Amino acid sequence: MSKDERGRPTRRGEPYMDEPEAKPFWAACREHKLTAQRCSSCKKIFGFPPQAFCPHCLATEYEWVALSGKGTVYSQIAYHRSWHPTYQDKIPYNVSLVDLQEGGRLVTNIVGCAPEEVKIGMPVEVVFEDFPDYTLPKFRPVK
Amino acid sequence: MANISGKYCIVGIGETVVGKRPDATTNSLHLEAIKACLDDAAIKNSQVYGLLTNQPLNDSHRSYAVKLAHMAGINPLFATDLALGGATPIAMVQHAVMAINAGMATTVVCVHARKRSTADPTPGHPIRRGDEHWEEPWGHFAAAGGHAFAASRHMYEFGTRSEDLAEIAISTRKHASLNKNATMRKPITLEDHQTSRMIVAPLRLLDCSLESDGGGAVLVTSAERARDFPKKPVAILGMGQHHPHFSLLDAPTLTTLGGKKSSEMAYKMSGLGPKDMNFAQIYDCFTITSLITLEDYGFCKKGEGKDFVKNGRITIGGQLPLNTHGGLLSQAHLEGQLHITEAVKQLRGNEVEPERQVANAQVGIVSGHGGSLAMHATLILGAL
Ligand SMILES: [Zn+2]
Numbered sequence: 223m224s225k226d227e228r229g230r231p232t233r234r235g236e237p238y239m240d241e242p243e244a245k246p247f248w249a250a251c252r253e254h255k256l257t258a259q260r261c262s263s264c265k266k267i268f269g270f271p272p273q274a275f276c277p278h279c280l281a282t283e284y285e286w287v288a289l290s291g292k293g294t295v296y297s298q299i300a301y302h303r304s305w306h307p308t309y310q311d312k313i314p315y316n317v318s319l320v321d322l323q324e325g326g327r328l329v330t331n332i333v334g335c336a337p338e339e340v341k342i343g344m345p346v347e348v349v350f351e352d353f354p355d356y357t358l359p360k361f362r363p364v365k
Numbered sequence: 366m367a368n369i370s371g372k373y374c375i376v377g378i379g380e381t382v383v384g385k386r387p388d389a390t391t392n393s394l395h396l397e398a399i400k401a402c403l404d405d406a407a408i409k410n411s412q413v414y415g416l417l418t419n420q421p422l423n424d425s426h427r428s429y430a431v432k433l434a435h436m437a438g439i440n441p442l443f444a445t446d447l448a449l450g451g452a453t454p455i456a457m458v459q460h461a462v463m464a465i466n467a468g469m470a471t472t473v474v475c476v477h478a479r480k481r482s483t484a485d486p487t488p489g490h491p492i493r494r495g496d497e498h499w500e501e502p503w504g505h506f507a508a509a510g511g512h513a514f515a516a517s518r519h520m521y522e523f524g525t526r527s528e529d530l531a532e533i534a535i536s537t538r539k540h541a542s543l544n545k546n547a548t549m550r551k552p553i554t555l556e557d558h559q560t561s562r563m564i565v566a567p568l569r570l571l572d573c574s575l576e577s578d579g580g581g582a583v584l585v586t587s588a589e590r591a592r593d594f595p596k597k598p599v600a601i602l603g604m605g606q607h608h609p610h611f612s613l614l615d616a617p618t619l620t621t622l623g624g625k626k627s628s629e630m631a632y633k634m635s636g637l638g639p640k641d642m643n644f645a646q647i648y649d650c651f652t653i654t655s656l657i658t659l660e661d662y663g664f665c666k667k668g669e670g671k672d673f674v675k676n677g678r679i680t681i682g683g684q685l686p687l688n689t690h691g692g693l694l695s696q697a698h699l700e701g702q703l704h705i706t707e708a709v710k711q712l713r714g715n716e717v718e719p720e721r722q723v724a725n726a727q728v729g730i731v732s733g734h735g736g737s738l739a740m741h742a743t744l745i746l747g748a749l
Contacts, residue, residue, distance in 0.1 A: 235506075238498045270614050271499050277615075297521075297619060299513040300566040305506035314566070317505045319514055319613055327614050329500045337566075342521040358502055 235306045237356055243272040246286045251357040254350040256291045258326050259284040267325030291348035293320040293361060296327065300337040316340050320361050334362035370634050373462040374591040374598035374749065375583045377406025377474075378706040383579030383697035384548040387483040391421045392436065394478035398580035398702075399437045402474060406584045407595050413584070415443035415464055415473030417457040419700065422479065424489025433476065443470040450735020451648055452606070452623075453477065454581075454702040455742035459604045461585035471586060477702040478580025495736075496612040505613075508650060509573055511737045513565040515619040516653040520567060522620055523668035527567055530652035531558035532674040533687070534571045534694055537649060539680060541691025543721040548575055549695040572652040574693035581702035583709065591749070599712045602637065602728070603745030605630030613737050623741025624661030624732060631730070631743040632663075639663040642745075643726045644711055645685055646704035648734040649692040658732050659687075662743075686723050701733045705744065712748040 239248050247270075250257040259268040263281035267289075275282055296319040304310045316337040321327050332340045333349060346361035379401025381394055389397070395418065403410060416434040420426070430444040443464045447453045457475035464470050500506070519525045534553065541547035553571060561570040591598035607623035607630075610616040632638050639662060647662075649655040656670040664685060665673035673679075679687035690696045690707035697703060710716035711726045723729075726748070733742040 235501045235504075236498075237502045241498070271496060297514040297518040299510055299517055300563075301504060301507075301510065302563040302566060303507075303509075306501070306504070309504050312504070314563070315504055317503055317510060329505050329613060330503050342518065356502075360503075 235308060239356055241271070243274055247272055248356060250286070251350060251359055254357070256289045256348045256359050257286045258289055258322070258324065260287045269326040270328060289322055289324050292323040292364070293346050295319070295332065295340060295342050295344045295346060296321045297342055298332065298340045318361070320346055328359065331360045332362065333360050368634060369462065369466055370602050370636065371600045371747070372588050373465060373585060373601045374588050375458070375601065375709050375746070376586050376591050376594040376596060376598050377402045377408065377584030378709050379403070379405055379582040380546065380703060380706050381478070381580045383546055383577050383699065385482050386480065386578035389480065389578060390487050391423060391478060391480045391485050392487065394480060394578065394580040395433055395476055396437055398476050398478055398582040399474055402476070402582035402584050405596065408472065408584065410438040413439045413472050413474050414441060415461065415470035416441050417444070417460055417473060417475045418446055419453040419457070419477050420446050420448060420492055421489065422481070422492050423485055424487065425492040426490065439474070443473065449733070449740040449742065451650060451700040452733035452735040452740040452742040454700055454705055455731060455733035455744050456606065458583060458585060458601065458705065458744060459606070459742065462601055462604065465585065465587055471590065473585045474582055475585065476580065476582040477700055479699050480578045481576040481698070482578045496614070499612070499614060507565065509565040509568055511613055512651040512653055513568045514613060515657065515738055516567050516651070518619050519653060519657065523671065525656070525671045527559065527569065528555065529671035529674065530572055530656060531555050533649065533652040533655050533679065534558050536680045537688050537692045537694045540689050540721055541695030543718050544691050544696060545718065547691040547696040548577060549691070568651060568653070574650045574698045575695070577697035577699060579697050579699050581699055581706045583705055588749070597713045598749045599709045600747045600749050601744060602747045603631035603635030603743070605634070605743040606741065608740045611736065611739050616738065619738060620657060621667060622657055622661055622734070622738055624658045624734070624743065627741045627743040628662045628730070631745050635745045637728060637745060641728050642685065642730045644689055644708070644723045644729045645687050646689070646708045646729065646731045647687055648701050648704065648732045649688055649694050650698070650734065652694070654734055655687065658734065662730065662732070681721050681723060689717070689721050689723060700735070704731050704733070708746050712746055
C-alpha cells in the first residue's frame with residue numbers, strides 16, 4: 223500500500239467493480255448505457271450507490287432501467303490541488319454533482335467545456351469515458 | 366419524558382498542547398487529554414466509571430474506548446466508540462448524559478485526540494470515509510471538495526461571496542492570535558484571504574482548517590455530584606442531533622444542514638433561543654460550514670449569513686463572538702473537541718487570556734458537524 227507524506231494510505235481512485243449490488247451498473251456503463259434501479263413497488267429510482275432494498279419503501283424487488291442520460295448540475299467545483307498522482311497534470315479540473323432527470327445523483331465530471339464554463343442549473347447529458355478495466359459516466363453541456 | 370436540562374454538568378476539562386507533536390502518538394495524546402481532564406476535576410482514574418471516544422483515523426479496531434480505558438487505569442461500567450465524524454465530541458457528551466441518566470455510570474470521561482499534522486508510526490488499520498468509491502473515480506477526494514460543493518451552491522442560491530467567507534477566517538484568526546495554545550496566530554487581512562491559493566474552488570487555503578496533533582477531554586457527572594468538584598460546574602442545558610443524509614449523493618440540499626433540526630431540539634430542551642446565546646463555538650472545518658450553521662441555528666435568516674458575519678458581530682466584543690479559541694481554522698482541528706472545552710472555559714470565567722474572555726458569559730451554543738456535511742450535533746451549555 224503506498225503512503226502519502228504523513229504516512230496515510232494513498233487513495234484508490236478507482237471504482238470497485240466487484241461490489242455486488244453495483245455490478246449491473248458498471249456492466250451497463252461498459253456498453254455506454256446509464257442505468258439505475260427502479261423500485262417495483264413505489265416505482266421510484268433508488269439513487270446511488272446501488273443497494274439491495276428500496277431506500278424509499280424498503281421493497282426488495284427492483285429492476286435495472288435505462289435512464290435518459292439527461293440531468294442538471296446541482297453544484298460544481300474545481301480542484302486546484304491534486305490528492306492523487308493521476309490528477310497532478312489535470313488540475314484545475316471540474317467535479318460536479320449532477321441530478322438525473324429520473325431521480326438519483328452522481329458525483330461526476332462535466333467534460334467538453336472549461337471548468338469555469340460549468341454553471342449550476344446547466345442542463346447536461348451523459349457521455350462515457352472508457353478505461354482499460356472500467357467505464358465512467360461523465361456529462362457534457364446540452365447544446 | 367422528564368426534561369433533563371441542567372441536571373448534568375461538565376466538571377472537568379483537559380486540553381493538550383496542539384499543533385505539531387512529532388514525539389507524541391495517537392495513543393499518548395488521548396492519555397494526555399484524559400490526565401489533564403482528571404487533574405482539572407481533581408478526581409482519580411479509579412473514580413471514573415465510563416469512557417467514550419472516537420476511533421482514531423489511523424487505527425480502527427474493536428472498541429478503542431475499552432482499550433483506552435484500561436490504558437488509563439479506568440475499569441468502565443460503560444464504554445463505547447462513537448462514529449459521527451466531527452459531530453462525535455458533542456455526541457459523546459450527550460451519550461454520557463444519557464448513560465448517567467440511565468444509572469449506568471456516575472462519572473464519564475469523553476476524550477478525543479488526533480495526530481494528523483505529523484506521522485504516527487503506530488501500527489493500525491486506517492478507517493474508511495464511506496462511499497468514497499462513488500466519488501474518487503471522478504477525482505473527488507477531499508473534505509474540501511464536499512464543502513466547496515456547499516459553498517458553490519450557497520453562492521448560487523444566495524449571492525454569498527468569497528469575501529463574505531473571509532470575514533469568518535479573519536475573525537477566527539484574530540481570536541487565535543489571543544490564544545497561547547493556537548497553531549496559527551498571525552492576524553490575516555481580506556487581501557491575505559483573497560490571495561491565498563485556491564484549494565478547491567470556490568474555497569481558498571484560508572477557508573480551510575488545519576491538520577493538527579492534539580487532544581481534549583471532558584468529564585460529565587450529575588448536577589448533585591458536580592458540587593463536590595473544585596471547579597465551577599457548567600450545565601448541559603440543551604442537546605440535539607440530526608443527520609439528514611449520508612453522502613453527497615443523497616443530500617436533499619447542501620445549503621440547509623442537520624443544524625436546523627438539531628438546534629431546534631436543543632433550544633426546545635433548554636427553553637432558550639438564539640438571542641440568549643452569549644457566544645457560539647460553531648464547527649469550522651471550512652468557513653462555509655460556520656456560515657451555514659449560523660443560519661441553521663437561527664442567528665439570521667437562511668441566505669443572510671453573509672451580512673450577519675460582517676462589522677465585527679462575530680468577533681469578541683461583538684454581538685455573537687464566534688469560535689473564541691481560534692477554531693479549527695486557526696487553533697487546531699481536533700474535530701471540535703476544543704470547541705466544547707473552550708465553551709466550558711468561557712462559562713467558568715477567568716480561564717482564558719483576558720483579551721478573549723466574553724464579558725458576562727452565561728450561556729453558549731456549541732456545534733459539531735461531520736462526514737460529507739452529513740452529521741450534526743448541538744450542545745447548549747450554561748454557567749451554574
Ligand atoms: Zn420503493
